[in-house]
Amino acid sequence: MKPVEAVRHTLVSLREMLLSAGPIALLAIGVLVLAYWWLDPNPPKHVVLATGPARSAYDEFGQRYQRALAAYGIEVELLPSQGSSDNLQLLREGRADLGFVQDGVSERQPGEQEDGLVTLGSMFLEPLWLFYREDVYPDEVVRRPSTRQLGSLTQLQGLAINVGNTGTGGPVLMNKLFQANKVDTSKMQLTRLEETPATVSLLDGTVDAVVFASAPESVMVQMLLATPGVKLMDFSQSEAYSRRFPFLSPVVLPRGVVDLAADDPPQDVRLVATTAQLLAREGTHPALLQLFAQAARDIHGPAGWFNRAGAFPTIQRGEYPVAREAERIYRVGQPFLQQWLPFWMANLVERMWVVLGILIAVLLPLTRIVPPLYEFRIRSRVFRWYGHLRDLERELEAHPERAADVLRELDALDERVGHISVPLSHADELYDLRNNINRVRRKVRPETRQAEPDEKALAR
Template sequence: MSRALRSTLLSLRDLLLSAGPLAFLAVGLLVLAYWWLNPTPPKTVTLATGPAQSAYEEFGKRYQKALAAEGIEVRLLPSEGSSANLQLLRDGQADLAFVQGGTAELQPDDPDTLVSLGNLFVEPVWIFYRTEAALRMHERHRLDSLRQLRGMRVNVGSEGSGVPTLMDKLLEANRLDKGAVVMSRLEETPATVDFLAGRLDALVFASAPESLMVQMLLQTPGVQLLDIAQHEAYARRFPFLSPVTLPRGVVDLATNVPARDVRMVASTTSLLARDSTHPALLTLFAQNAQRLHSNPGWFNRAREFPNMRHSELPIAKEGERAINEPIPMMQRYLPFWMANLIERMWLVLGILLATLLPLSRIVPPLYQFRVRSRVFRWYGRLREIEDTVESEPDKHPAMLKALDALEAQVEKITVPLSYADELYALRNHIHLVRKKLLRAQTGEEAAAAT
């Protein structure tokens, strides 16, 4: 091995040994911060949706596709509807869920364990009735009040959908007791079959317009949509409801469906999550909600949703940030996982740098000490030889050999060029001690000769 290479390797070794403790401390603090902050989200998340062919299922598939692009698997958990979704969140079987406002009673501890990512879309209360039933019961084609459902066979949806709870509140406000309306609680598909077959007079859905059942019934001959003339009054009485209007011809302009504006009431559906759900997952869902729900629809203009109005639960900071702020700059240019890691770790990195920078000042002195110690440790031996020369003249020959051995050891020392002056100073001091030893030895020989 050449002398230059050996010198380089020794310098690197000294540098690593000097900076090693600081580097070990930095790595240890980073590992501790990573474990504490847990910046990497889990690869799977469970989203409670709703019945088959519902708007919840359709939106669930869109979220599933969007998050798959980020390497996150979204497992869709079918349910009976809004109330069932809320219970799935409480039981920990789902991480996120679609829940419709006003369709379920919140428990006292829900605000402590659940958060909202904002209101995503409106879900009108679709009350379809058969024209034949309206003629039979009221001798008129069109109905405009919930009181006109008296005596009809009405399906209000399954218990888990939350629609029965909502309809109980609305019928009670109209002073209709439970016996005044013959209510059934079938799921959407069998209820629709019975309705079209004439075994039911009316159907009640609470769903977004994207529902296939709604799309089909709106264009079915002999089926009409209840026009709620008092829709403004319902919104005043029930804070979770909003008055909406289905514009004339919005379903099909060519065939003019519906043939006139239809007044309706609607609640808003929120995306709820357990507060223990990983923040990065909440960020992904909240950001994708901006893309999936910001388009204009039958009941809203562009960018009206998502929003934070009339939320029954606390808004998660991730949802609030996605609604009120643009996408962070790092996420525009970096993959989400990297941008999320930097975003969640930057404060820790700043604190770490503020701590380690002062400590790093000890590295140069420590490195200097290690290099100089390779030279200075031989001065002890040199002083020992010099003291022996002065105190024990009879050992001069032995000390001369010890000095030669010391010089041979010093010849093997390798130091960086910046410290070469100290190495040559040691060699010069060895030479001075040798001259002193030789003079003493010459003087002794001259004295002995006389």
């Protein structure tokens, strides 16, 4: 057989196989397209993260997340705000997808659920920093002028204090603490300036003390810790505060942690701290939550001033339900496929594997009909002419006088059959048809019985 003929027969066989398996393939493609549309496995390329004021800890952490997700082609838009309370409102209104929110800023009652929000966990501690100028307190306020140190919120009566800007968690938190200490705020001069103006006011004497509820990464916190004449209040009742308020924890600023060479601070300072959570709207794409949780482990996992390595992020405590994606990342780490495949591919397989499994389980039994269907298609190209051949034979028997017309039609049928292409594995059926045409032809011309060779013999 010539190479061209062999290729032609091979192509015929492949074409018929593809046409036989076509319906099943189209069904599989349709199911995959529908599942892709329904599951929406690939995340959007843009996400909004509510942070906080410029140069705040929230702003600093937001920039770290921005750089981390840029590696996956995700643009993180940082939405500045006044702080935790603002971020909570932005999330509720749908203007932000994720945001940093301090524990204790919500006005919900204990046990009351916040609809539409989930947490990726507690990310870092936010101590309550109460800075004051040690030279402003009269003897009747500071009972021991030689030490000139504050240790209780009750000692703030009659002073000018900045409790934090509206929109941050500071005013809400301080209001709760003032009430617990039975402090009459009407006898205090309370202001609500942002961190930078508040710091300037403290240094120029406009206010006597400032309160920041922030991580130590805050630029203003670090500056005031190193400023001569500015003291940090020691919360001597830190353990009691943690018992009264579940969202507070007693922490210690270790001696020398700010500056080991200068031994700053010169002794341990007791503080109370809340934790900052990374909240997300429930409609945020699961793959984005997974990426943020992975970034959180790298950003907040190292040791800090108030925690050892690996202490954060944590999902052991919190006011909001934990996102399943975050819980899985913290429990088992980075997904296995992402260690070997690009993120988009690993995420696609991970989101679609259930559908792929179901599809395989359904389609495997269906593939059993492909071989019989293939056989039927090939054989039907030959067998469909037997009906015409039978009609010609019956016409010959019924009307012998029309033998010449029948003979012409047999010759035409033989020519058409000669142009049929079938795989070599079914060539015997084609030659059987041509032999049967010859048998009918010999009824018209008996003398051809010996003259015309058998088609199969010719093939051999």
